[in-house]
Amino acid sequence: MADDNGFRNDWATKDFYQVLGVQKGASAADIKKAYRKLARENxxxxNPGDSAKHEKFKAVAEAYDVLGDEGKRGKYDEFRSLQARGGFNPGMGGGSGGGFGGGGFNLDDLLRERAGGGAGGGGFGDMFGDLFGGGGRTRTQSRARRGADVESTATIGFTEALDGVTVSLRLTSDAPCPxxxxxxxKPGTKPHICPQCEGAGFVVSGSGGAFAINETCPRCAGRQLVYDEACPTCHGSGRGTSARTIQARIPAGVKDGARIRLKGKGGAGENGGPAGDLFVTVKVTPHRVFGRSxxxxxxDVPISFDEAALGGEVKIPTLGGAPVTLKLPPGTPNGRxxxxxxxxxxxxxxSKGDLLATVEVQVPAHLDATARxxxxxxxxxxxxxxxxxxxxEA
Incomplete structure (x- = not known):
């Protein structure tokens, strides 16, 4: 259970390495491997109805939450090292013995002092606040969250697709509530550590698959804090919408239906998290004469019967350039x-691709007397x- 500063005293006596069955110097990969194995087993x-397995499962998830995070693991190791040297006894109450050098020491008093800025702030209050979601000057540090990806569509002309073009896109995306x-x-109200997840930002789920064991806390929506009063604008969700116009460069040679990713141009992040990405689906309008492969x-080049039979020279257009001349050999078949x-x-x-010109022999619908x-x-x-x-022939 967390005290007034959010520090869980029972965590100070837990050996998370032992819970996962790994050595203190184990690599991040070994820790993850051990966690997944134990999570599957428990x-x-x-294991329906097996309370022992259920408790083991919770302990494993708790241990991995600390050891699986490089920052938390470093703080935890620092704390355990100090405890092993007799730096303090986390179980001591106010005024009783123990503590530094054997003098009177009360962890709760120290945490309150640090939380209030006494003695210059920082120190153990900040360390425990970072590690266990309590203490410190800010009580808890909400997790940074990446912004949402945004989808948009750009319709461009056939020639623009070949040459490349910069387009203006009007975007509406999810953003922090202004x-x-x-x-x-509500601005001005006091935050508290979420009582449901105890500042973790997630709760253990017993209904997912073997690896889907954590889910965002429904009470605080992963922010780790709850407030006395909800924001009147977003009603506690913390999210709003943002409308903006950006300039997006569509590269030369883009094809119809192509999906272009613009990194960092999506929805804004939360708590310092990075912005999401923008994905632009390109629609290319067809050309009256030219196609693309x-x-x-x-x-498609229409030719007459005599041009196909006798051969000849046929002038054809190019896109954005001067016309060129095709030399038709005698006996050119339809569809060549x-x-x-x-x-x-x-x-x-x-570099440039090629122009593929396909001849189509035209049959006149009407003949005058001479032609007939x-x-x-x-x-x-x-x-x-x-x-x-x-x-x-058979």
């Missing part, structure tokens, strides 16, 4: 694709060379 879901600055308390542009080097989309390395006579003459000339004879 999880309430795997009235209470994210504390959840990877880093290549595509173009010609490659124009370096006239495609910009690649990641700055020419086509009939062609039919007569080709009468001895049936095109479909191969279809009937």
């Amino acid at each position: 999880h309430p879901d795997s 009235t209470c600055q994210g504390t959840g308390g 990877g880093d290549n542009l595509t173009l 694709t010609f490659r124009v080097r370096g006239k495609g989309a910009t690649k990641r390395d700055g 006579e020419a086509v009939e003459s062609y039919r007569a000339a080709m009468a001895g060379k049936p095109l479909r004879s191969g279809l009937f």
Whole structure:
């Protein structure tokens, strides 16, 4: 149970290394491995009705909460080392013997002195406040929390996708409440260590999987503190909304449907935590003439029957550049694709893809007398060379 300063005296007599079955000098990886093994073996879901296993599970979670955090572990080791040298007896009450050099010493008095700023502040009050969620000048230090990721969509033109463009995005994201600055308390009211999680910010859950054993405290929402009165703006949630406009650079060569991550441009963090990320999904409007296949542009080129049969030169456009000429060999089939080097989309390395021009032979819907006579003459000339004879061969 925590005293007035939030320090749990019973923790001072616990050997968390022994609870996890590791040596004091064990690595962080070994500590995590031991914790996971013991958590699986003693999880309430795997041991229904076994109170001993349940208590062991709680002890293991408590031990890992300290030893699994580098800062807390350092404070804990410092505290245990001082205790081993006879620095003080955490179980002593006010005015009784023990303490430094055998003189009268009361841990509660010292913690209260440090919490009130006496003797210059700092010292054990701060150490225990950092480690056990109490004592110290600020009673407890709420955990820094990363801001939420934000999703947005940018619609750009076909040419902008090839060349790159900077767009303005109007974002609305989760942010600390502007009235209470994210504390959840009415300004001017006094904070207290959360009685449900005792300042840990989380509670042990008995309904998750083998590794989902901790969950955010529902009473303080992970902030570790509760207030006499809730903030009138956010009603205790500590969160609000933020509307802002940012400039986002869309790189050259981006494809339709691409998802771009802008690090640190998402929702604001809490208690000094980093901001989340912004994910922009790009929508590219189609072009009237050109299409796209990877880093290549595509173009359908209509040609006449005589151009396909006799060959010729056909001028075609390029996107953002001068036209180029395709040389069609005699007998060019319908659907043949010609490659124009370096006239495609910009690649990641700055080079260009190609332009793929596919010819489509056009059949006129109406023929004048001259054209009809020419086509009939062609039919007569080709009468001895049936095109479909191969279809009937066994």
